[in-house]
Amino acid sequence: MKYLSILGSTGSIGRQTLEVVSQFPERFKVLGLGAGKNVSLLKEQILTFKPKWVCMLDKERAEGLKKILPKGIKTEILYGEEGYVELATRPEVSLVVSAMLGISGLKPTLAAIKAEKTVALANKEALVTGGNLIKKAIKREDQLLPVDSExxxxxxxxxxxxxxxxxxxxxxxxxxxxxxxxxxxxxxxxxxxxxxxxxxxxxxxxxxxxxxxxxxxxxxxxxxxxxxxxxxxxxxxxxxxxxxxxxxxxxxxxxxxxxxxxxxxxxxxxxxxxxxxxxxxxxxxxxxHNLSFFPPDFERFPCLKLALKAAKIGGSMPVVLNAANEVAVESFLGGKIGFTDIPRLIEAVMQIHKPIKDLDLETIFAIDNWARKETMSLIETGGNNND
Ligand SMILES: NC(=O)c1ccc[n+]([C@@H]2O[C@H](COP(=O)([O-])OP(=O)(O)OC[C@H]3O[C@@H](n4cnc5c(N)ncnc54)[C@H](OP(=O)(O)O)[C@@H]3O)[C@@H](O)[C@H]2O)c1
Structure with a gap:
């Protein structure tokens, strides 16, 4: 039996993980579920999987969840960054599914690795931003198992x-x-x-x-x-x-x-x-099926070129790439910027960043924070617009 904490249980990967778990109840038992804002889906998941602990993004949502759960449910309700780290590191857990969104997954993923848990990793942004720390903390060859299909x-x-x-x-x-x-x-x-x-x-x-x-x-x-x-x-x-x-x-x-x-x-x-x-x-x-293959088009899809540039520079540049991308994508989804503004913004922020080589967790989050602010400020001042 494997004892699971699933971080990002209300997301696409989280829900599909729970489908697999449901198919093989003799092999997997859910102990922890981490959601973000989706209180009602987490409630359903608690009723179905009866986890020992769950975590929500903030105290308000954790309180909201408590109110809508039927009496007699013993699940402990945690919240915030520390809550996700708890779910990832509690001694009873043998495998952590890391499927939160963006850099929010870095701290719990790193904590799980340090606590010698096996991590099934979907949250690629954790490696993009904190790859050096995660790699250093790995103790077993099979400790980090990729979930990304490629x-x-x-x-x-x-x-x-x-x-x-x-x-x-x-x-x-x-x-x-x-x-x-x-x-x-x-x-x-x-x-x-x-x-x-x-x-x-x-x-x-x-x-x-x-x-x-x-x-x-x-x-x-x-x-x-x-x-x-x-x-x-x-x-x-x-x-x-x-x-x-x-x-x-x-x-x-x-x-x-x-x-x-x-x-x-x-x-x-x-x-x-x-x-x-x-x-x-x-x-x-x-x-x-007819299978076809093509070389990538870097001109039409400049984000690819920017990511490879960040990969080549290394150090803190992938952190900047990721943060600017997270902010730009959210702004695009919110209707504030256009699709082609996404690479323009990322490039502009990368251009003003002086990369640092040795990164600890604090530095990663300081740089992430800086890049987010720079991207936001470009959006607010219209500085992303080349027209
Ligand atoms: N979907 C795929 O097919 C796929 C394939 C390969 C890799 N991945 C990777 O897997 C990760 C998850 O992708 P997804 O498609 O499952 O995303 P998604 O559907 O948007 O789900 C994201 C999950 O993370 C939670 N979340 C969002 N922001 C959070 C925060 N700040 N703190 C804590 N939890 C937060 C969400 O909670 P709420 O919904 O409750 O707010 C949800 O449970 C990403 O890194 C993605 O690149 C996904």
């Missing part, structure tokens, strides 16, 4: 291989909703941007997929996860999202990982690692 694919393809045999890893990208639709990107609405052609995901990662920032963040995530330099990571656009990634070995052989585009697969793989679970997904009939 990284799960590469993790599986590299299993039993020596790093020296690997020439490149190749991350596939669907290209998002605008790869094939040659529309004027400056006119894209939030509604259009979150309509991902293959995956059903949270709003932020859907916009990141549309700008291709998601792939850039994934390159940085892969650098930390697989300990590879930027020059050994390639990107390949593959609109059908059936090949989840590839590994090219030094003799020129390329191994590919294929499956249905369903996040329950990499989630279940990480939850039950090293054994595979029998998931009841429809078969992948390859004769029904």
């Amino acid at each position: 990284h799960s694919a590469i993790f599986q393809l590299l299993s039993g291989r020596r790093k020296e045999e690997v020439k490149h890893i190749i991350l596939t990208a669907s290209g998002g909703p605008f790869w094939e639709r040659k529309v004027d990107l400056s006119r894209i609405t939030p509604q259009e941007a979150i309509q991902h052609p293959r995956w059903s995901m949270g709003a932020k990662i859907s916009v990141d997929s549309a700008t291709l920032m998601n792939k850039g963040l994934e390159v940085i995530e892969a650098m930390w996860l697989f300990d590879l330099g930027l020059e050994r990571i390639k990107i390949l656009i593959h609109p059908q999202s059936l090949v989840h990634s590839l590994v090219e070995f030094k003799d020129g052989t390329i191994f590919a990982h294929l499956s249905q585009p369903d996040m329950k697969l990499p989630i279940a793989f990480a939850l039950n690692y090293p054994e595979r679970l029998e998931l009841s997904l429809p078969p992948l009939n390859l004769w029904e």
Whole structure:
């Protein structure tokens, strides 16, 4: 039996993790659930999974949850940053699913690793911003298991291989909703941007997929996860999202990982690692699909170029990239800026940042805070607008 804390339980990954848990009650028991603002869904999850502890974003929501829970429910209700860290580190927990949004996942993920828990990591922003700290804290080879489908694919393809045999890893990208639709990107609405052609995901990662920032963040995530330099990571656009990634070995052989585009697969793989679970997904009939591949388009999707630049500079630059992106995407979703303002803002903030090499947690959050303020101020003063 694995004893789970699921951080981000009310989100897309969190809900799909709970679906896997429901299918295999003899293998997984939920002890902790961490939500953000969604009080009513967390209530439902408490009634279904009967966790020992839950955590909400703030005291007000925790109080609100207490009021709507039926009498007799013994679940302890925590709130805020310390609450998430509690859920990630309590002694009874053996596996933490890290699926909160953005940099909010960094502290609990790092705390879980330091407490020697196994972490199933969906929250790529934790590695993008605090990769150096997480890597330093890892004590076992199988302590950090990727949930991102591309990284799960590469993790599986590299299993039993020596790093020296690997020439490149190749991350596939669907290209998002605008790869094939040659529309004027400056006119894209939030509604259009979150309509991902293959995956059903949270709003932020859907916009990141549309700008291709998601792939850039994934390159940085892969650098930390697989300990590879930027020059050994390639990107390949593959609109059908059936090949989840590839590994090219030094003799020129390329191994590919294929499956249905369903996040329950990499989630279940990480939850039950090293054994595979029998998931009841429809078969992948390859004769029904035409697979196509394209090189990335850095001009039309400048976020990708910015992310690779941040990866190359390293140190604090990925923290700045991530913070500016989080603020810009939220502003875009809130209708304050246009789609093509997202890369403009990120580039402007990156340009004024002087990167720092040695990062501790305090410095990471200070830089994150600085970059957020700079991005906000550019938005408020209209400084992002090149027209
Ligand atoms: N969705 C996918 O298919 C997918 C695939 C690969 C990787 N990922 C990664 O997994 C992570 C989660 O993505 P998602 O699509 O599941 O996002 P999502 O649907 O937006 O869910 C995010 C979760 O985090 C919670 N949350 C948001 N802000 C928070 C904060 N400040 N403090 C604490 N909790 C907070 C949300 O709570 P409330 O909803 O209760 O407010 C929700 O439970 C992201 O890092 C994403 O890049 C997602």
